[in-house]
Amino acid sequence: MKTVLNKRFELTGNEFFRLLGVSLFGKFVPIGNLWGGPGLRCLAVLTLLHYVGFPGYWIKAKYGHRLQFIKGIINKTRR
Amino acid sequence: MSLDTYYSLETLVSAGKMKSAATEVISFDLFDTLLVRRIHDPDLVKLPVARYIEQLAANKGLRVNWHTVQRLRDTIERRQRAATGEKFADHEACYPLFMEELLKELFAERYNAELLASVTSYELAMENSMLVPRTVLIDWIKELSLAGKRIFVISDMYLPAKSLKELVQFAGFLEYVEDVISSADTFLAKASGKAYPMIAEKYGISTNSWLHVGDNLFSDGLRAEEAGLQALLIHDPKEDQRKSLVKRFCNYSDGKPFWRGRALQQLMAPLESENSPQSALYSEGYNFLGPLIGVFVQQIAKRCAKNKITKIFFLSREGWTFKKYWEGAMPYLYPDGNLPEIEYLYVSRMALAGAACAHQGLTKTNADIAFLPPGNRDFRDVCRIFSLDANTFSEQLSEHDIDADTCLSPIHDGYLPENRMKFEAMLEYDSFQQEVKAQTNDMNRAMQLYLEEAGMFDHENVAIVDIGWLGTIQRFLFEAIAHRDDCPHCFGYLFGATRGIPYPNSEKNHVEGIIYDRAFFDLAGSTLLYAQDIFEEACRAPYPTLNGYRLVEGGYELEFRTTEDTIGKAECEQDRCFEPLQRGILDSAPRFGAASALLGYSFGDYKAWMNYLLVSKLAFPRAKEVKSIRNQHHLDDFHGQKKPKADFKKNMIALWDHSQLQLRFNPFLRARKFFGHLRNRINE
Numbered sequence: 202m203k204t205v206l207n208k209r210f211e212l213t214g215n216e217f218f219r220l221l222g223v224s225l226f227g228k229f230v231p232i233g234n235l236w237g238g239p240g241l242r243c244l245a246v247l248t249l250l251h252y253v254g255f256p257g258y259w260i261k262a263k264y265g266h267r268l269q270f271i272k273g274i275i276n277k278t279r280r
Numbered sequence: 281m282s283l284d285t286y287y288s289l290e291t292l293v294s295a296g297k298m299k300s301a302a303t304e305v306i307s308f309d310l311f312d313t314l315l316v317r318r319i320h321d322p323d324l325v326k327l328p329v330a331r332y333i334e335q336l337a338a339n340k341g342l343r344v345n346w347h348t349v350q351r352l353r354d355t356i357e358r359r360q361r362a363a364t365g366e367k368f369a370d371h372e373a374c375y376p377l378f379m380e381e382l383l384k385e386l387f388a389e390r391y392n393a394e395l396l397a398s399v400t401s402y403e404l405a406m407e408n409s410m411l412v413p414r415t416v417l418i419d420w421i422k423e424l425s426l427a428g429k430r431i432f433v434i435s436d437m438y439l440p441a442k443s444l445k446e447l448v449q450f451a452g453f454l455e456y457v458e459d460v461i462s463s464a465d466t467f468l469a470k471a472s473g474k475a476y477p478m479i480a481e482k483y484g485i486s487t488n489s490w491l492h493v494g495d496n497l498f499s500d501g502l503r504a505e506e507a508g509l510q511a512l513l514i515h516d517p518k519e520d521q522r523k524s525l526v527k528r529f530c531n532y533s534d535g536k537p538f539w540r541g542r543a544l545q546q547l548m549a550p551l552e553s554e555n556s557p558q559s560a561l562y563s564e565g566y567n568f569l570g571p572l573i574g575v576f577v578q579q580i581a582k583r584c585a586k587n588k589i590t591k592i593f594f595l596s597r598e599g600w601t602f603k604k605y606w607e608g609a610m611p612y613l614y615p616d617g618n619l620p621e622i623e624y625l626y627v628s629r630m631a632l633a634g635a636a637c638a639h640q641g642l643t644k645t646n647a648d649i650a651f652l653p654p655g656n657r658d659f660r661d662v663c664r665i666f667s668l669d670a671n672t673f674s675e676q677l678s679e680h681d682i683d684a685d686t687c688l689s690p691i692h693d694g695y696l697p698e699n700r701m702k703f704e705a706m707l708e709y710d711s712f713q714q715e716v717k718a719q720t721n722d723m724n725r726a727m728q729l730y731l732e733e734a735g736m737f738d739h740e741n742v743a744i745v746d747i748g749w750l751g752t753i754q755r756f757l758f759e760a761i762a763h764r765d766d767c768p769h770c771f772g773y774l775f776g777a778t779r780g781i782p783y784p785n786s787e788k789n790h791v792e793g794i795i796y797d798r799a800f801f802d803l804a805g806s807t808l809l810y811a812q813d814i815f816e817e818a819c820r821a822p823y824p825t826l827n828g829y830r831l832v833e834g835g836y837e838l839e840f841r842t843t844e845d846t847i848g849k850a851e852c853e854q855d856r857c858f859e860p861l862q863r864g865i866l867d868s869a870p871r872f873g874a875a876s877a878l879l880g881y882s883f884g885d886y887k888a889w890m891n892y893l894l895v896s897k898l899a900f901p902r903a904k905e906v907k908s909i910r911n912q913h914h915l916d917d918f919h920g921q922k923k924p925k926a927d928f929k930k931n932m933i934a935l936w937d938h939s940q941l942q943l944r945f946n947p948f949l950r951a952r953k954f955f956g957h958l959r960n961r962i963n964e
Contacts, residue, residue, distance in 0.1 A: 202557035205566045205864075206549040210522050213563040214905065215545075215896070223896045226951075231958070232895045233804020236537040236888035243532045243539065250525050258517035258524070262287055 209251045217248050283501045285513040289416040292514045296420065296493060299510055305485045306424055309470075309494030310435040310444060310460075313514060314418070315411040315451055318547050319878065320527035325410055326350060328612075328877040329403045333386065335616045336399070340390050349386065356382050357438070369472035373438040374464040376400070402615045404446055407439075409612065409874030413451040415553040417493075425456035433460045434479065434492075436469040436499060459483070470496075473503035480507075522551075533879070540881050541889020545571055547875035548868060558860065560908045565864020568897050569818050570605075572795060573775075573865060574872035575890055577606045578613060579794050579883035580773050584620050584743055587771055591739045593625040595754075598747035598775075600624060600821030601865060608869025612877040620743065623734055626838050628826040630917050631727070632756035634667030635829065638724030639763045641713035642666060644704055646759075649752060649781055654928060655920035657692045659684045659703065665918060667828060668719050673712065680706045691924040724760055726829035726836035737766040744770050744791075747816055748808075749778040751791040758789045775815065776808040794883070795890070798964070804891030806961050810898040811936045817911040818862065822855045824848060825917065841917070850913035857912065899935070899957065900950050903943035906936055 203213050211217055224239055226232065261268070286292035300306050308314050311322070319325070327350065334346040356378045365371040379399060384391045424431055435444055441462040448454045461479055463469035468478045480487055487508035494500020495514050504511040529543035545567065549555070558566075584592065594603040603624050610619060636646065642662075650656055650665045659677065663670040663684075670684045677683050680702045687694040688703050706712050736742065744754045754772040761767050770789045777783075777793025785791070796805030808815070824841040831837075842848050897905070935943075935953040942949055 202559060203563060204550075204555045204557055205563050206551065206555050210525050210546075210549075212545055212549065212567045214560070214567050215893070219896055220892070223892060223900060226900075227895075230951075230954070231803060232899075232954075233802065233807075233891045234888065235804070235892055238536075238888075239538050240532075240536050243528075243536060247525065247528060247532075250521065250528065254521040254524065255517060258520040259287065262515045262517040262520060 209254075211251055217251050220244070221248065283497065283505070283511060283513055285497075285501075285515055287515055287517060289414060289514065289516065292493070292512060293416055293420045296491070296512055297423075299491050299512065300424060300429065302489075303429070303491040303510065304489040305430045305432065305483075305491070307432040307434050307479075307490065307492045308417070308421070309492075309496065309500050310433050310448070311411075311437065312495045312519075313414070313493060313500075314421075314433065314453075315413055315447065316519060316551065318410045318412065318526070318549075318551065318875075320523040320530070324530075324878055325403070325406050326353065327880060328406050329399065331877075331880060332402050332615050333383070333399060335614075335618070336395065337386060339616060339618065340387065342387065342390070344386060349382075352385065353378070353382050356385075364467050368467040369474050370436075370463060370467060370469035372436070372463045372467045372469055374440060374467075375403075375438045375443065376440060378438075379403075398615075400443070404439075404443055405612070405615070406874065406878065408447060408450050409870070410547075410878065411447060411451065412551040412554060413453065418451070418453050421453055421456050430483075430485070431457050432479065432483070433457050434470060434475060435461070436463045436471055436475075438464050440464045470494075470499035470503055473506050476504060476507035476509060530879070533881075533885075537885060538888045538892070540879070541571065541575075541886040541893070544872070544875050544879060544881065544886060544889075547878060548871040550867075550871070558864070560904070561858065561861040562864040562867075564905070564909055565818070565861040565866075566868045567864075568893060569815070569861070570865045570868030571872060571886075572890060572893065573602060573605050573819070574609055574868065574876065575883050575886045576775055576794050577602060577609060578876060580606075580743060580745060581610065581614065581619060582882060583771065583773060583792075587741055587743075589620050589739075589741045589743045589771055591621045591623065591735060592743040592745055593623050593734070593736070595744060595746040596624065596626050596628065597821040597823075597825060598816060598819035599745055601819035601862065602745055602747075602775075604866055605869045605872075608866065609873030609876070612870065612873030615877075621735070625734060625736075626730070626826050627753055627757060628917075629752050629756065630665065630667075631723075631826045631828045631839075632753060632760060633665050634720040635724040635727040636756035636759040637666055637668075637716050637720040638760065639717070640759055642668075642707060642716045644707055645781065645784075646756075647703070647707060649750070649755075650918075651689045652750075652780060653916065653919040654689075654691055654924040655922050656918075657687055657689045657920065657922040657924075659686065659688065661920045661922070662688075664920065666716070666720065667723060668716060672715060672719070676706055676709060676712045676715070679709075682706075689924075691928045692922060693925055722831045723829055726831045727760060728764075729831075729836040730829055730838070731761065736761070736768065737764065739768050741769045741771065744772045746772070746774055747819055748774045748776040748793065749812060750780050751777065751783045754789070754791055755783065762789075775819075776805070776812070778809065778812075795894075801961070802891075803958065803961055804895050807894045807898040807957070810934065810957070811910075813911055813914045814909055814936075817854060817858055817914060818865065820855075820858075822859075822862075824851070825915065827917075847913075847915050851915045854911055854913040861909070899954050901936070901943075903940055906938075906943055907940055910936055 330346040330350040333349045337344045357373050360373045360378045361371040380396050383395050441460045444460045444462050468474040490509045492504040492509045493512045501511050501513045526546050529546045532539040533543045650662050660670050682699050682702050686699050688700050758770050772791030774793045776796040779798040783791050796808045824843050827839040827841050829836055830839055
């Protein structure tokens with residue numbers, strides 16, 4: 202017995218690692234029209250969010266106000 | 281000033297329980313506290329409403345784009361907020377006022393109060409579909425209510441309290457709440473803190489004995505404490521993570537169409553108490569088959585509008601699930617109700633095969649169809665399928681030097697091509713065809729009576745919806761009624777069209793595969809061929825198949841197959857086994873409708889994700905998935921009981937028919953099968 206949406210907010214039976222596997226296979230063998238596929242960056246960001254998103258958001262919720270300086274550093278780096 | 285902030289509902293409730301012991305009144309914020317949204321941005325609910333207004337305008341002969349509607353709504357709402365800001369500390373808006381102004385501006389003299397009521401009703405339905413009550417907090421509210429505490433729900437929202445009460449009622453806790461208060465009614469909001477003294481005065485509450493629970497640091501925290509209340513704040517990082525994911529799925533969908541279907545599924549997903557542990561089959565129904573059927577019925581609705589179809593016939597038995605899915609999803613996608621009538625039609629290949637011969641006789645193509653299943657071997661099988669009495673044809677058979685048991689199928693032992701040619705020559709004979717017509721005439725008349733009652737001949741264009749695969753049911757159905765002057769144009773929509781025998785497409789009768797059509801090269805869609813039976817079994821109605829139509833005094837009668845024999849009992853067992861799968865499919869229907877209406881995407885947008893789903897689930901299934909989804913019994917009365925040659929289908933074992941051992945431990949099995957499948961599709 203499992204929930205339809207798991208604790209990492211993935212769809213049961215269609216987890217992100219499965220998507221990664223099929224996408225990788227699709228890079229070498231034609232598997233059908235996926236309209237450009239998922240894209241590496243999107244896959245990376247979403248996989249991170251699914252698997253390690255919670256600790257990140259927990260830190261942000263609890264200490265976010267003290268960690269504003271990190272946001273400043275990121276913005277400076279982006280510029 | 282220190283604010284009590286909690287990072288999980290459990291810690292919040294346990295702290296709240298201690299504090300509430302000394303308080304008389306407990307108030308809750310509504311949105312993002314008691315109710316969470318499936319979407320990251322509440323404004324997204326406004327988009328389907330704008331599309332609905334566009335539809336309503338079109339129905340009244342007005343041409344207005346939904347983007348324009350949305351822009352105008354934003355402008356009017358902004359204007360109203362600015363006007364409120366001149367008189368009050370808060371810049372609040374009131375939905376009935378700005379929506380009325382918007383509709384009056386769009387519809388001018390065609391505006392009426394009914395219009396506002398239907399738009400409001402749809403907006404509330406969409407809001408409802410996107411809101412989920414938080415079980416832990418609702419349980420606490422029930423406890424507080426039982427303890428005799430006064431409970432209020434306070435929200436800064438453009439919807440008035442009357443509408444919010446409907447949302448609370450739908451969430452199931454209105455009976456525990458003394459009142460629901462909205463800033464839209466008084467323009468005094470929590471944001472400025474003006475709402476708190478107003479509520480204290482109106483309901484005679486002492487602020488010293490008042491605990492407020494919410495999620496907003498300013499409105500629910502600082503302003504509440506400034507007003508003398510105790511405040512508890514919830515900041516749930518789990519919710520942040522979920523919304524962040526939804527936001528990314530939605531945003532990525534703009535640039536990468538692949539994610540559109542995934543965004544749809546994320547919005548469809550059950551949350552909180554809806555997301556209770558279920559069997560693996562339920563999840564497969566909800567996460568795999570449900571969305572596929574959803575995009576199928578959504579595309580049918582679009583085709584119906586394009587082809588001016590006024591009635592849809594869902595063919596038994598798979599049409600049972602399609603019809604139920606349609607009924608669950610369409611109210612969200614087509615709120616104006618501008619849809620064709622729908623009807624479930626009791627048909628089957630066996631029931632229609634005989635009826636199809638009453639006017640045209642037994643054609644060579646139909647005889648070829650009879651020999652497609654490997655269990656059919658001779659003339660007796662043909663007679664079984666077309667409801668003919670084999671003994672009455674002994675004279676014609678002997679005239680052509682064959683008998684009822686002569687092998688006519690090349691995959692059986694004893695087959696001689698000249699015997700098949702003799703059989704086909706017999707089909708040309710008038711005496712043979714006259715006998716066929718005579719024997720099938722009553723069945724055809726009974727079938728026509730049934731179709732007349734179902735309204736088949738009252739429409740110019742009808743849709744015939746079935747699972748697939750060759751379109752044989754529609755072929756027989758059309759052949760049985762083609763002689764009538766009032767025969768409608770039949771637009772056939774199949775879940776998958778495998779087209780083993782070319783379909784006789786004509787102006788009045790044609791079929792089209794929606795999820796897969798062999799007429800077009802679609803590699804991902806063709807993975808349906810891996811496990812067609814599963815789709816049939818998953819969608820099949822839980823009652824026996826139709827054997828035929830019988831003329832009775834004053835009408836007709838439907839003859840259903842018995843469930844008392846071994847095959848019938850096996851089918852009942854399969855129904856019981858697939859019950860959670862079907863429940864999962866049907867539970868997903870309203871959520872599919874709401875999510876798809878919110879995203880505003882159509883079949884083409886979802887196809888890339890559906891292609892991925894098909895490939896990953898059918899061509900690369902996990903061993904345990906095959907074990908749980910693989911059907912144990914599959915009834916096919918069309919299929920005879922004769923055994924083909926021993927070497928037939930040797931080395932042709934389908935992936936889904938392999939043993940668990942091979943599926944688990946043969947690492948290249950799936951890839952090898954996929955390459956074989958790829959080769960077959962290219963060589964077609």
